[in-house]
Amino acid sequence: MNKVKLKEAENNFIIRFPGGFSNPQMLELAKKHKVEKMKKIAQDSFAIGQFESAANIVDSMGKIVSQSSLISLFEKPKFRELVKVLSDSEKEHLAHGLKEFLHGDQAYGFGLMTGLLYEYKLAKWPLLTVYPIYYRPSVEVFVKPTTVKGIIEYFELAGLKYNSNPTFEFYKAFREQIMQMKQEVHASLQVDNAAFCGFLMMTLENHLHKD
Incomplete structure (x- = not known):
């Protein structure tokens, strides 16, 4: 540097x-930019105990994306549509990826999320990194x-x-x-x-x- x-x-x-x-x-x-509000949403939504419901996790991911000033107006509706069309197994896949990233093997979790979003042409940096920056900002x-x-x-x-x-x-x-x-x-x-x-x-x- x-x-x-x-x-x-x-x-x-x-x-x-x-x-x-x-x-x-x-x-x-x-x-x-609602920084404290967004941190609270992420930290409440993505605590380890919340991952029993993949559907709730994916809904919370959608909420973060839609409310975050870090995400472009171009990407918000695309992710909103994705949440609507994902199958239950795909939601499990995406939620498991986030769980691993936040609470387990980060590299594995990142790969899981990227792989699924790639299939929908949504493997974008902001859509992958917005959740952890609010959950663990330091x-x-x-x-x-x-x-x-x-x-x-x-x-x-x-x-x-x-x-x-x-x-x-x-x-x-x-x-x-x-x-x-x-x-x-x-x-x-x-x-x-x-x-x-x-x-x-x-x-x-x-x-x-x-x-």
Whole structure:
């Protein structure tokens, strides 16, 4: 990673928003994006005991997608339709994948979810990573293609090459680099990975505007 660029981004952000994510403007932004509400929905819906009902899990996945500001308006209706047409066995498959990802073998779970969504041409990064970022925001990452590509390029993250076809290998490697970057900045920016990636995204936007 380019630590000079990261430190510059941190300084600019703190100047603009004193207190980092505890700044009133940042708190208002989090409220606008219903961050706490979405975390609660995910953490209540995807607790280990909830996985006895695959149908309920898939319905909850649909609720997360439809209400999340992280998911594009283009993807929301497609996922909503998917939930309607999935067979019971497919719902079991998808729910089991999420259960493994959140509570068991992450690589296996990611593969299960990706495989099923691929059949419906919906194996998209946001539709795979939106649930864990709300369920475990201090550990997991949300992969938004344009943002991730920008972060990799601007901050010069070594060994990472974005691919539109989701793989757990990339997810794991990107997550590791985000965790490393987070350790390099002021404590006020270490709230969780979603907020931290938001800070990086704002840095990219400011950089583009300057150009």
